[in-house]
Amino acid sequence: MNLVVDIGNSATKIAVFQSGELIDRTAFATKDFFKKFPVFFQNHPEIEQAILSSVVNEVPEIEKELQKHFELLILDQNTNLPFYNLYATPETLGKDRIALMAAAVGKYPSQNVLVIDAGTCITYDFKNDREEYLGGAISPGLEMRFRALNQFTSRLPLVRADEQEGLIGNSTEGSIRTGVVAGTTMEIEGFIDAYLSENKNLTVILTGGDTQILSMRVKNSIFANPNFLLEGLNCILEFNKTQ
Ligand SMILES: Nc1ncnc2c1ncn2[C@@H]1O[C@H](COP(=O)(O)OP(=O)(O)O)[C@@H](O)[C@H]1O
Numbered sequence: 069m070n071l072v073v074d075i076g077n078s079a080t081k082i083a084v085f086q087s088g089e090l091i092d093r094t095a096f097a098t099k100d101f102f103k104k105f106p107v108f109f110q111n112h113p114e115i116e117q118a119i120l121s122s123v124v125n126e127v128p129e130i131e132k133e134l135q136k137h138f139e140l141l142i143l144d145q146n147t148n149l150p151f152y153n154l155y156a157t158p159e160t161l162g163k164d165r166i167a168l169m170a171a172a173v174g175k176y177p178s179q180n181v182l183v184i185d186a187g188t189c190i191t192y193d194f195k196n197d198r199e200e201y202l203g204g205a206i207s208p209g210l211e212m213r214f215r216a217l218n219q220f221t222s223r224l225p226l227v228r229a230d231e232q233e234g235l236i237g238n239s240t241e242g243s244i245r246t247g248v249v250a251g252t253t254m255e256i257e258g259f260i261d262a263y264l265s266e267n268k269n270l271t272v273i274l275t276g277g278d279t280q281i282l283s284m285r286v287k288n289s290i291f292a293n294p295n296f297l298l299e300g301l302n303c304i305l306e307f308n309k310t311q
């Protein structure tokens with residue numbers, strides 16, 4: 069059994085995989101790790117190996133805690149990967165983006181794949197049918213857009229996404245929701261259309277904390293999979309067992 073740990077900028081996600089299948093997962097604020105992890109671990113004493121991916125700066129205490137219990141692979145720029153990394157600055161590439169590309173290779177080998185991760189930021193990552201990772205894009209996530217409008221103005225309230233928003237917002241809150249949620253949806257559709265125009269056979273995955281709200285709105289054909297990153301971490305762990 070494998071444990072995978074993904075520390076993002078908003079939340080920590082942990083999951084257990086058995087024979088390639090995700091059998092349990094949980095998510096919590098990273099500051100609660102030492103409260104939440106022991107409870108989760110108690111239910112899975114069979115875990116032997118673990119992988120950790122983090123995009124936040126300091127997690128030595130979490131690393132130590134995991135190393136106490138498991139053989140731990142810390143994902144970094146030197147980890148063996150099942151794809152060719154052509155990013156110009158691999159040393160600064162987010163570990164979460166590496167995991168997403170590993171999932172793309174593991175689940176869609178020999179295909180062009182665009183992975184859109186709607187988390188704190190929205191990342192776009194592309195690998196081609198020769199298993200080459202080329203890069204993509206980084207833009208602000210939904211929560212970040214809502215908070216930026218509130219923080220950088222005097223009069224705009226902090227708004228949250230709601231069930232739906234129209235094309236024409238007819239109130240301050242409605243206008244913000246349209247700008248943020250419909251605007252992000254159009255951004256995503258625009259990126260997908262642009263990638264499609266250059267890559268005829270393209271598989272598109274949407275993942276991250278805002279998968280649900282955005283997958284309901286995006287018109288293009290996509291696979292919504294909120295666990296894609298966790299699955300990629302498991303692929304990397306398995307890949308390194310066989311090296
Ligand atoms: N209950 C929730 N708590 C925090 N964020 C949430 C929640 N539900 C949805 N979200 C959205 O999910 C995003 C975080 O997604 P996630 O994939 O966990 O991000 P990260 O990997 O960057 O930590 C937030 O920016 C927010 O828009």
Ligand SMILES: CC(C)(COP(=O)(O)O)[C@@H](O)C(=O)NCCC(=O)O
Nearest residue numbers: 076077123160161162187188189206
């Ligand atoms: C772009 C990110 C902040 C996304 O983080 P997330 O929204 O998943 O928490 C992260 O992948 C990161 O810190 N990247 C480093 C820069 C790069 O990938 O080039």
